[in-house]
Amino acid sequence: MELAELLRTRYSCRAFRPDPVPDDVIDEVFRLAQATPSWCNTQPWQVHLLSGEATARFGKALxxxxxxxxxxxxxxxxPAYTGVHAERRRESGYGLYSALGIAREDRTARAVQMFKNFSFFGAPHTAVVTSDRALGTYGAVDCGAYVGTLMLAARSVGLGVIAQGAVATRSDFVREWLGLGDDRLVVCAVSFGYADGADPVNGFRTSRANLDAVLHRVDS
Incomplete structure (x- = not known):
């Protein structure tokens, strides 16, 4: 699949089939992601990949x-969501709930959907991405680039995938459960597997800002 097609068709998968992804396919995805550029080639990302029973145990404990x-x-x-960022966040949330038939005022159903983050939406695999604390913001930015490449690589071999900042809101717990030292910053999790095409949640798509809202040309 060409890059343009990957970018046009990529989405955050929120329902997975339980079937595990073969090891050779997983290795290919992470091999491709390893080509991500980084500041001074530091390659700060470390990835703890959980599969099968480990995924289930981690999700239950989390x-x-x-x-x-x-x-x-x-x-x-x-994050502090204000202005246009708050508007985009609300639009995304309401669009997701609408796709699932959840009314805006149904706080219980919304909470149940949110809580699925912590069982990785049923994905058989989740990868916890961490950075070296000493590299600060630059390390986190490099890991963000890595996560983007990883998701496109997963999509290129037919997998569903979602990056999960919600998991990183429990950094201390994640670090303790994985046996990581305080020198590791928890950036996010990336959950992946085969998408459940029958679940309506996977028909939801977010919008994108127009180019003139983000591109500022300086010609002189």
Whole structure:
């Protein structure tokens, strides 16, 4: 699949079939992602890939942690959505709930859908991406580029995939569960597998801003 087609057809998969992805396919996806450029070629990303029973155990423990009411701990901080960013976030959320037939005022159903983040939407595989804390913002930016490449690589071999910032809002728990040191920053998780085409959630697509809203030309 050409890059233009990959970009046009990419979406965040929120329902997966349980079938595991063969190891050779997984290796190819991560091999492609390893070509991601990085600041001074530091390649700061480290990836902990959970599959099968490990995915299930991690999701169960993470969900219980969230339900316990424990405080959030996000290494990269929690975003403050204002202005156009808040508007785009609302549009995306309402569009998702509409695709699922969830009314705006149905807070319970919305919470149930949100909670699916912590079971990785049923994906058989989830990859936790971390950066070296000493590299600060540059390391996190490089990991963001890596995640983008990883998602396109997964799409190129026919997989459904979603990047999950929600998992990174529990950085302390994730680090402890994986046995990571404090020198690792939890950036996000990337869950993947074969998309469940029968689930209406996978028919949802977000909009994109017009080019003139983001591209500022300086000619002189």
């Amino acid at each position: 969900g219980e942690h969230v339900l316990s009411g424990a405080e959030e701990a996000a290494d990269l901080g929690l």
